[in-house]
Amino acid sequence: MKKIGTLTFAIVTLVMLSCNDGPKKRFLPPSTGGVNSLMVVMDTELWKGGVGDKIREHFAKPAPGLTPEQSIFTITQIPPQVFKGATAYSRSVLFVEQDTFSLAHIKTNVFAKPQKVAVIKGETYNDFANNIDSLAGMAISAFKRVEIEEAQKRFTRSLTKEKAFEEEFGISLKVPSLYKLGKREKNFVWMDIQIPKGTMNILAYSMPWDSFTNDSTFVNDIVKMRDSIGKKYVPGPYEGTFMVTEKAFAPYIYPAQIGGKKAAEARGVWEIDGYPMAGPFLTYIINDKENNRKLVLEGFTFAPSEEKRDYMFELEAILKTVKFATGS
Numbered sequence: 001m002k003k004i005g006t007l008t009f010a011i012v013t014l015v016m017l018s019c020n021d022g023p024k025k026r027f028l029p030p031s032t033g034g035v036n037s038l039m040v041v042m043d044t045e046l047w048k049g050g051v052g053d054k055i056r057e058h059f060a061k062p063a064p065g066l067t068p069e070q071s072i073f074t075i076t077q078i079p080p081q082v083f084k085g086a087t088a089y090s091r092s093v094l095f096v097e098q099d100t101f102s103l104a105h106i107k108t109n110v111f112a113k114p115q116k117v118a119v120i121k122g123e124t125y126n127d128f129a130n131n132i133d134s135l136a137g138m139a140i141s142a143f144k145r146v147e148i149e150e151a152q153k154r155f156t157r158s159l160t161k162e163k164a165f166e167e168e169f170g171i172s173l174k175v176p177s178l179y180k181l182g183k184r185e186k187n188f189v190w191m192d193i194q195i196p197k198g199t200m201n202i203l204a205y206s207m208p209w210d211s212f213t214n215d216s217t218f219v220n221d222i223v224k225m226r227d228s229i230g231k232k233y234v235p236g237p238y239e240g241t242f243m244v245t246e247k248a249f250a251p252y253i254y255p256a257q258i259g260g261k262k263a264a265e266a267r268g269v270w271e272i273d274g275y276p277m278a279g280p281f282l283t284y285i286i287n288d289k290e291n292n293r294k295l296v297l298e299g300f301t302f303a304p305s306e307e308k309r310d311y312m313f314e315l316e317a318i319l320k321t322v323k324f325a326t327g328s
Contacts, residue, residue, distance in 0.1 A: 031091035031112035035151050035310055038073035038143060041083045042096035051096065051128045052077075058136035059094065063309050064252040065267035065280045070309040072140065091150060092143040093117040096128070104131035106142050114149060116142045151317035164189045165204055166325075169295060171259070174321035175202065188233050198279075198303035200311050202318060205229060207294040212264075212285065219250055222266050225296070226283065236272035243300075244273045251283075258297070259322040262287045270300055277302065280312050284319055297322060 033039070038059060046052060060071040078087065080097065089112040099121040107117045118139035122128040155176040164184050165173050175191060179202065183190040192201040212221050223245045230243035245251065251268030263286040271278040281300035288295045299315025301308045 028109055028111070028113040028115075029089055031115045031150075032086065032089045033091045034074065035147055036073055036313060037090070038075050038092045038094060039083075039087070039090035040075055040077045040094045040096065041080055042077065042094075043098065044077070044079050046096065046098065047077045050125050051132075054129050054132045055094070055096065058132060059140065063312075065269060065282070066308055066312070067269055067278060067280060068305075068307065070307050072309075073143070088112070089115075091115055091146055094139065095119045097121050098123065102127045102131060104135040106135070106139060114146050116146045118142070147313070148317050148320060151314055152321060155314065155317070156321075160191075162191065164191070169204055169206065170291070170325040171204075171295070172321075172323045172325075173202070173204075173297075173318060175318055183233065185233070188229075190233065195301075195303060195311065197306055198301065200315060201298075201300050201302075202315065203229075203234075203296075203298040203300075205233075205296050206288075206291075207285075207296060209289065209292045209294060211294050218264075219253060222251060222253070222264075222283070222285070226270075226281075226298075229296075230270070231273075236275045236277065238275060241272050241275045243270050245269075245281075246271045246278060256284060258284050258286050258320060259324055261289075261324070277304075279303065280308055282312055282316055282319070286322075288324065290324075 040047070040055060059073055060075055062069045063072045073092070091112070091114065093115065095117060100123050102122045104120050107119060109115050110117045118135060120128065120131045120135060122131055152174065156174050158177045160175045160177045160179055162175065162181050164181055165171050168184065168187070168189050176193070179191045179193045182192045187205050189204045190201065192199045207225060211225070212218055214221070227244045234243040236242055246269035249269055251266040254265040256263040256265040263284050266283040266285070268281055269278055270281045279300060279302045281298060283296060283298045286295040286297065297319045299312065299319055301311045301315070303311060
């Protein structure tokens with residue numbers, strides 16, 4: 001009896017320990033794929049028809065502010081029977097299936113990690129169209145977040161030790177070590193990196209807290225700000241030339257959250273006043289109330305005749321690493 005009691009106690013203890021441990025987590029291989037790549041898994045006939053057109057309308061639309069024009073994702077379509085093995089490890093996946101059950105949702109880390117899988121099912125074209133329209137915005141945001149995290153993971157392996165942003169503005173930015181300090185003045189820091197046929201650039205400066213108080217002139221005020229900063233700090237190749245906002249196209253403006261603070265995101269095209277040079281820019285105007293200022297972070301690229309989406313995406317990923325000093 002004593003032996004049986006001891007054995008029972010041991011078994012109960014083992015079961016209790018097992019329960020405390022919780023269920024074993026399933027092993028997931030690391031996800032794969034180029035940045036901004038989207039795997040679309042759907043029947044080829046659906047892809048060639050109206051449902052495919054609806055997918056392309058949302059997921060292959062042009063990225064804002066790019067010259068030349070480029071879609072927000074590089075899409076690869078495969079039929080469901082091919083989606084297995086290493087193919088299923090793609091980081092961003094859109095799964096579209098004809099089914100009597102209509103649904104649209106997003107799953108996380110299904111076949112690999114990190115991974116986002118958007119699932120859309122329907123029976124008729126209207127089912128698909130409604131589900132695609134309702135899910136597309138959330139799916140694009142989810143795909144972008146996982147792609148940003150992947151880009152950050154790649155470049156944070158080797159970071160610059162430059163302290164200009166910290167010393168001038170009380171912020172930290174995770175900037176790859178290949179970026180070099182190009183210019184530093186009071187209230188202005190510029191870092192850049194040489195790329196094939198051009199440069200990628202990061203700027204930081206601040207504006208008074210009461211800037212941009214009129215919603216009706218917000219876009220024009222951003223243009224004026226950028227143009228004044230360009231004239232003062234960002235010269236063109238010849239004397240008297242400098243960077244301004246492209247006059248023919250107003251910037252795209254979006255609400256944003258950067259470094260835990262509310263911000264405005266502006267995307268558009270810059271040009272050199274008086275000289276044929278241009279490229280895309282991304283500007284964040286951050287409400288840094290604690291420091292009584294608007295902190296401005298900007299990335300812009302010069303790479304003539306090159307596709308610039310992934311360059312701008314890297315700059316976005318860098319700017320989104322901003323952290324404010326404790327108490328800011």
